[in-house]
Amino acid sequence: xxxxxxxxxxxxxxxxxxxxxxxxxxxxxxxxxxxxxxxxxxxxxxxxxxxxxxxxxxxxxxxxxxxxxxxxxxxxxxxxxxxxxxxxxxxxxxxxxxxxxxxxxxxxxxxxxxxxxxxxxxxxxxxxxxxxxxxxxxxxxxxxxxxxxxxxxxxxxxxxxxxxxxxxxxxxxxxxxxxxxxxxxxxxxxxxxxxxxxxxxxxxxxxxxxxxxxxxxxxxxxxxxxxxxxxxxxxxxxxxxxxxxxxxxxxxxxxxxxxxxxxxxxxxxxxxxxxxxxxxxxxxxxxxxxxxxxxxxxxxxxxxxxxxxxxxxxxxxxxxxxxxxxxxxxxxxxxxxxxxxxxxxxxxxxxxxxxxxxxxxxxxxxxxxxxxxxxxxxxxxxxxxxxxxxxxxxxxxxxxxxxxxxxxxx
Amino acid sequence: xxxxxxxxxxxxxxxxxxxxxxxxxxxxxxxxxxxxxxxxxxxxxxxxxxxxxxxxxxxxxxxxxxxxxxxxxxxxxxxxxxxxxxxxxxxxxxxxxxxxxxxxxxxxxxxxxxxxxxxxxxxxxxxxxxxxxxxxxxxxxxxxxxxxxxxxxxxxxxxxxxxxxxxxxxxxxxxxxxxxxxxxxxxxxxxxxxxxxx
Numbered sequence: 373x374x375x376x377x378x379x380x381x382x383x384x385x386x387x388x389x390x391x392x393x394x395x396x397x398x399x400x401x402x403x404x405x406x407x408x409x410x411x412x413x414x415x416x417x418x419x420x421x422x423x424x425x426x427x428x429x430x431x432x433x434x435x436x437x438x439x440x441x442x443x444x445x446x447x448x449x450x451x452x453x454x455x456x457x458x459x460x461x462x463x464x465x466x467x468x469x470x471x472x473x474x475x476x477x478x479x480x481x482x483x484x485x486x487x488x489x490x491x492x493x494x495x496x497x498x499x500x501x502x503x504x505x506x507x508x509x510x511x512x513x514x515x516x517x518x519x520x521x522x523x524x525x526x527x528x529x530x531x532x533x534x535x536x537x538x539x540x541x542x543x544x545x546x547x548x549x550x551x552x553x554x555x556x557x558x559x560x561x562x563x564x565x566x567x568x569x570x571x572x573x574x575x576x577x578x579x580x581x582x583x584x585x586x587x588x589x590x591x592x593x594x595x596x597x598x599x600x601x602x603x604x605x606x607x608x609x610x611x612x613x614x615x616x617x618x619x620x621x622x623x624x625x626x627x628x629x630x631x632x633x634x635x636x637x638x639x640x641x642x643x644x645x646x647x648x649x650x651x652x653x654x655x656x657x658x659x660x661x662x663x664x665x666x667x668x669x670x671x672x673x674x675x676x677x678x679x680x681x682x683x684x685x686x687x688x689x690x691x692x693x694x695x696x697x698x699x700x701x702x703x704x705x706x707x708x709x710x711x712x713x714x715x716x717x718x719x720x721x722x723x724x725x726x727x728x729x730x731x732x733x734x735x736x737x738x739x740x741x742x743x744x745x746x747x748x749x750x751x752x753x754x755x756x757x758x759x760x761x762x763x764x765x766x767x768x769x770x771x772x773x774x775x776x777x778x779x780x781x782x
Numbered sequence: 783x784x785x786x787x788x789x790x791x792x793x794x795x796x797x798x799x800x801x802x803x804x805x806x807x808x809x810x811x812x813x814x815x816x817x818x819x820x821x822x823x824x825x826x827x828x829x830x831x832x833x834x835x836x837x838x839x840x841x842x843x844x845x846x847x848x849x850x851x852x853x854x855x856x857x858x859x860x861x862x863x864x865x866x867x868x869x870x871x872x873x874x875x876x877x878x879x880x881x882x883x884x885x886x887x888x889x890x891x892x893x894x895x896x897x898x899x900x901x902x903x904x905x906x907x908x909x910x911x912x913x914x915x916x917x918x919x920x921x922x923x924x925x926x927x928x929x930x931x932x933x934x935x936x937x938x939x940x941x942x943x944x945x946x947x948x949x950x951x952x953x954x955x956x957x958x959x960x961x962x963x964x965x966x967x968x969x970x971x972x973x974x975x976x977x978x979x980x
Contacts, residue, residue, distance in 0.1 A: 523947055587947075602906070609951040617878055619826050619890055620897075621842030623959040623966075626849060629894050630901040631955075636871040643874075675877045684874065 411753025412743075412772065413441040413698075413726055415492065415669075418448045419760055421474035422464055430759060431481040437769035438776065441488035443574050443667075443698075443755065446475045446564070449543070450498045450511045454491070454568065458560060460507035475568055490572030490667065491564045495557060495649060497577035500543035502533055511556075512544060520547035520580065521588035523608030528585070541581035548580065548682065549591035549645040557649060558656035565660040572665035572696070573657045579646055579671075579681035584608070586642055586682070595641050604638045607631060612639070612679065643684035650693050667696035669728065672704070672712070689720045697723060698755050702730030706745020717750040726753035732760075736767035740775040810840045813847035814973040825890075840979050848966045848973055850893055853900035860895035868895060901958065905965070909957040911950065917942055919953045926952070 414434060420426045421444065434442060446452065452459035454475035465472065475491060482489045498519065499505050499512045512519065512529075521527050528536070528544045536543065546553050561573055580586050592604050610631045620629035654666050670685040671677035678684050688694050697720065701709050709727055716725055727746060729739045743754050762768045807820025807830075823839050824830055831839060853859075868891055869882045880887070920942050924931030927945045932938050942949070 524944060525947055602902075605947055606951060606954060609948050612875060614876070616872060616876055617880075617887075618828070619822070619843075619846070620894060621826055621839065621846050623845060623962045624955075625842060626846060626897055626962065627901065627955050627958045630898045630906075630958075633868060633895065633898045636868065636875060639875060640871050675875060679875050687874075 411726060412439050413443055413753055413755035414439055414759045415755060415757045416442050416444045416759045418445045418453055421453045423468060424477055427477050428481060434487060435485035437773040441490060442482060443490045443492045444478050445492040447493040449500060457563060460509050479568060488571035490574045491570045492574040492576055493561055494576050495578040496545045496548055498544045498546050518546045518550045518553055519544050520585040523584050523587045539584050545581045547586055547588055547591055548649050549594060554649045554652035558652040561653045562656040562660040565657050565664050572667055575668040578650060578668055579683050582680055599637050599641050601634050601637060607635050607638050610635055639679055642682040643678055646682045647684055647687060650688055654693050665695045667698055668694050669698045669700055672699045672701040686719055689723055694723055696726055698726045698728050700728040702728060702733060706742050710746055710749035713749040713751045724752035726755045727751050729754050729756050731756045731762055731768050736765040737771050739768055740771035743772060744775050810979050811844050811977045813844055813975050814851055816847060818843045837979050840977055844975055845966050848969050849897050851973060852965060852969055853896045858896050858899045860892040864895050865892050905958050905961050908961055909954055916949045916953055920945060920949045
């Protein structure tokens with residue numbers, strides 16, 4: 373089932389007319405070299421999907437400033453902003469007409485302007501807690517045992533809000549090592565691709581909350597069967613030292629190194645669990661539509677992502693698991709991002725790289741500066757987090773558009 | 783700047799470890815006929831400490847050599863495949879600032895795998911983990927686990943489950959250090975240890 377075209381709303385008709393005129397005018401101009409990176413994309417959070425008016429405004433704004441692709445968050449906390457056979461409709465859509473389908477609406481509007489729409493799904497993040505979700509068919513109610521366990525032996529469902537904040541987690545996460553989860557999530561993602569004909573399927577929160585979680589009995593048992601060694605509960609409080617490359621000396625040093633070597637194995641196994649979810653989801657999504665672009669938003673620093681949350685995203689590149697990588701490089705300056713891009717260029721093969729740029733945590737001209745600074749870097753696009761920030765700081769998108777329109781320096 | 787300096791020192795230390803004396807510097811101790819030099823200390827710290835810090839480091843290096851000798855005495859070692867794997871996993875986790883295929887680095891990693899096997903097979907199994915031992919460890923030092931521990935022993939006991947796995951971690955480490963020290967003390971006389979640092 374693909375979304376049906378509907379009559380154009382007034383705001384979109386006006387925007388379309390303006391854009392057609394602008395495009396015609398541009399066709400007359402001498403061709404100015406387009407400054408790289410070529411793709412401009414926006415991450416769009418669910419706040420923009422609560423009603424039709426917001427969606428129309430999103431698309432009109434994006435089109436007006438030559439945005440190419442929208443990455444639209446349609447599964448945020450185990451809930452759906454689309455028609456799903458398994459996930460409950462988001463409570464935030466209460467009061468909207470029953471037939472209101474935010475994803476379908478976005479696609480219909482975006483198609484008019486040639487914008488790509490990528491369905492953005494949060495993967496392991498499930499629910500803010502600490503109360504259970506009200507929808508009986510929410511995954512947390514169907515499979516509370518899938519929710520990850522802390523190193524103190526307690527499942528996240530037993531944490532208070534304060535304890536979750538102290539443990540640096542936004543809420544409940546499904547443990548990626550749970551055997552049933554990878555096929556479950558893969559089917560959720562494939563359903564979106566089959567029903568909506570999206571241009572891309574985008575994964576976010578594809579990870580552990582952090583190193584403090586993932587200590588359920590089942591996960592530990594599987595680890596021991598597959599890798600041997602000691603029960604990882606012993607490693608729960610062990611911090612892998614940055615001094616790993618120096619010789620370990622003294623009794624404390626030798627015992628710590630014994631734990632370090634086991635921790636390296638444990639980290640690798642954890643990362644494998646996350647990678648398994650990525651691989652299963654890619655397979656299901658590509659089966660549903662081989663042309664769909666499969667992408668992910670990992671933490672910016674590959675080693676930190678690997679150690680802290682189990683994202684081996686360089687390994688995802690190696691295995692050809694993603695078509696587009698969108699690392700969340702929100703805090704870097706252009707030279708640092710360009711340096712990362714050059715490093716990734718040696719690793720990523722045919723996969724594309726959209727550099728994630730923070731629109732929420734800098735001044736309004738920062739995204740444009742970053743885009744300009746990446747002109748010579750091996751980057752295929754920039755993706756801004758997020759559209760809402762662009763709305764709050766109206767200079768962002770015009771400045772970015774201006775950067776792209778500037779002729780290449782001689 | 784600090785990172786650059788640290789990296790440079792580590793590179794120097796790694797290079798020093800590969801070069802035979804006199805670049806190895808002064809001999810600071812001998813264990814079973816093997817000389818421990820200033821280059822070994824440099825590899826640990828990235829600089830050459832003086833005074834008590836130097837003495838402590840040399841003692842640490844001596845302990846390491848003795849444990850290594852104990853492990854080899856049990857016919858333990860590390861295969862090339864095991865070294866390759868540990869090196870690859872360390873690269874994933876850390877992205878080291880130097881080539882990980884250098885002979886010196888691989889030799890040291892092999893030694894640490896060998897030591898880890900000894901700890902795994904001959905030390906860890908001797909750690910007696912019982913709930914009573916863990917509770918006693920917790921009750922003796924509650925301040926290590928919480929800012930304001932209750933004075934009432936019963937209330938403290940009720941809090942134990944929350945901290946149990948953290949207690950386990952610290953308890954096992956402490957016990958292993960103690961058992962390792964015992965093993966080193968027993969083996970030391972047979973290895974003709976000489977230390978030339980005050």
